[in-house]
Amino acid sequence: MSFVFWLLAAITVAGGLAAVLLKNLVHCALALTVVFAGLALLFLQLDAQFAGFAQILVYVGAVAILVVFAILLTRSSETPKDGGVFSRTWGAGLAISAAVFAVLGWVVLQSEAGLPREINVPNVTVLQIGNALMGRYVLPLEIVALLLTAALIGAVIVAMHEKGDAK
Amino acid sequence: MLEKADQLFILLRNWIVGFLPAGWQAAAGVVLGVIGIVAVFPGLFAITTVLERKGLGRMQNRIGPNRTGPFGILQPIADAIKSLTKEDIVPLNADAVVHFLAPVFLVVVVFMGFAVLPVGRNMVLVDMDASLLFYFAMGASTEVSIFMAGWSSRNKYSLLGAMRAVAQMISYEVPLLLSSVVVVMMTGSLSLVKIVEAQNRYTWGLPHWYIFTPWGCAAFVMYAIAATAETNRSPFDLPEGESELVAGYFTEYSGFKFALFFLGEYLGMLSISGLGTTLFLGGWSAPLAALNWVPSWIWFFSKVMLSIVVLIWVRGTLPRLRQDQLMNFAWKFVLPMTLLDLMVAALWRFLGDGWARWVVCSAILVIVYVAAGRAGMRGKHFGPRTYRYAE
Amino acid sequence: MTGFATPLTGYLLVAALLFAIGLAGALTRRNAILVLIGIELMLNAANLNLIAFWRYLPHPEALTGMIFAIFSIAVAAAEAAVGLGLVISIHRHAHTTDLDEMNRMKG
Secondary structure: OOHHHHHHHHHHHHHHHHHHOOOOHHHHHHHHHHHHHHHHHHHOOOOHHHHHHHHHHHHHHHHHHHHHHHHOOOOOOOOOOOOOOOOHHHHHHHHHHHHHHHHHHHHHHOOOOHHHOOOEEEEOHHHHHHHHHHOHHHHHHHHHHHHHHHHHHHHHHHHOOOOOOOO | HHHHHHOOOHHHHHHHHOOOOOOHHHHHHHHHHHHHHHHHHHHHHHHHHHEEEHHHHHOOOOOOOOOOOOOOOHHHHHHHHHHHOOOOOOOOOOOHHHHHHHHHHHHHHHHHHHOOOOOEEEOOOOOOHHHHHHHHHHHHHHHHHHHHHHOOOOOOOHHHHHHHHHHHHHHHHHHHHHHHHHHHHOOOOHHHHHHHHHOOOEOOOOOOOHHHHHHHHHHHHHHHHHHHHHHOOOOOOOHHHHHOOOHHHHHHOOOHHHHHHHHHHHHHHHHHHHHHHHHHHOOOOOOOHHOOOOOOHHHHHHHHHHHHHHHHHHHHOOOHHHHHHHHHHHHHHHHHHHHHHHHHHHHHHOOOOOOHHHHHHHHHHHHHHHHHHHOOOOOOOOOOOOOOOOO | OOOOOHHHHHHHHHHHHHHHHHHHHHHHEEEEHHHHHHHHHHHHHHHHHHHHHHHOOOOOOOOOHHHHHHHHHHHHHHHHHHHHHHHHHHHHHHHOHHHHHHHHHHH
């Protein structure tokens, strides 16, 4: 296991912990951006170039900005009031996620996929991805396009000021 | 001999790397390339600052700086010394860590964009299969640093400027990407090296640059508009206009951090001009087949500096657009035109070779542009201006 | 540094850890936006899983894993947009994004 992998994994997990533990929401959003960037670098280490660049372009360039805008538009960036940042039922949540991690970890360590075997890097060029998207996967592509259009229109309608609203 | 002049930097790098043992040669080659980028582009940045101040001065009927050196050409050195020695003030309530990281992140991300530009024949730092995607990924990351700068200053003007800048950048990112996608579609590759090589052919002595085709010209115009907006340059510089928002998102920055923001912005300008010349103006290829003896990197840098001069010219000439005008322009005019351009480029491919496709594609683009422009102006009345003075 | 049997195990464990962290965030924080942040973390962990399997396991068709991950990125972005639009709309009505106070359907 190379040093680069450990470094990237440490950065990503630390960012994830910061994203769910910090009090100030904007810091959480910035930690989330660090997680996205760390994951993109992990993808690049796994020789998945297109996925890594798409991850940066979509997640860091758009989703992170979206989260930040939402934080600012709902005035959640001010310091939280009394009561703390964790909900009343935080114990149950923590227990559930610990249990999920335990199960997943046990499965991973136990499975056959972890046995050493011949690894050859799948050589996927952008040309092949393009051909696949337009050939074999054209139906999912069109459905995702429809989904994105619906999400765009839906988000605008949901977040729009209604007529006759007090504001 | 001319071959050597063209490949001068490659030969230099190979000579230096030849002194090292074989295991270190690849890494040393990359490090030398990085040193080259870090030396050349900030040098161009210095030239750009002088050009801008003198050029804007002349356009505004005044002389620019002329005290430091003949015609003020040593002004960047004076600016550098000034910004390094100024006091670095961080507001008391500001978020110190984020305040520090924002300019650093901006400069790092902008420098990463330079790694994929093909500066000359065989002269690109990283030749990836999807290098254009990498470039846009780096461009998208600059928005995060602008937001970090604006928010961490805890200043309403900074935050407002940062929000406006981010909204403007994400609005114009879509036309930027779509006008580049036209080029990618016609070349068949996302790799910038292949795009330049596809433009490096000559017919009757004239080059096959994409700007000389109808769809390429339209795409170049939209790319230029979107690039001007992406780098927050006039006429899209509302987020940093001094008469509007003090200095926008870098109000609270002084000294070296301000210099880093300045560097980041101008390097962004150079970077996006570099991409524009690679995509549309043929990168390092010469304008006429007869001029191929001039080294390729000279052509690249001349084209980039020409784009910079045009950007400065536009800054000195056009008034600023208001925020809602610029967002309207992006979503309601530039974006539909880029989509139309995609279809026209596809039509170009289907009509096959010959003069017919030139006429048809040019006609479609020009007619739609004129019609859309006229339709957009129909509701606007420009009567005589009235002023209200405070009593 | 301890090594795993294969690099694949390392990546899968990192993905599982990230998933658990995201789940913990989604279940324990009060602010609605943090729930969405947790959901994004979970989706990213799943993506890492997909790409790790694509890289390290043989398969008859080399593209499936990558395409799956790309579609997953697109769908996650759409879902984040709609989710955040919903949070903004709720804030406009209830003037708060605190999930503990949104109990009007209780009982």
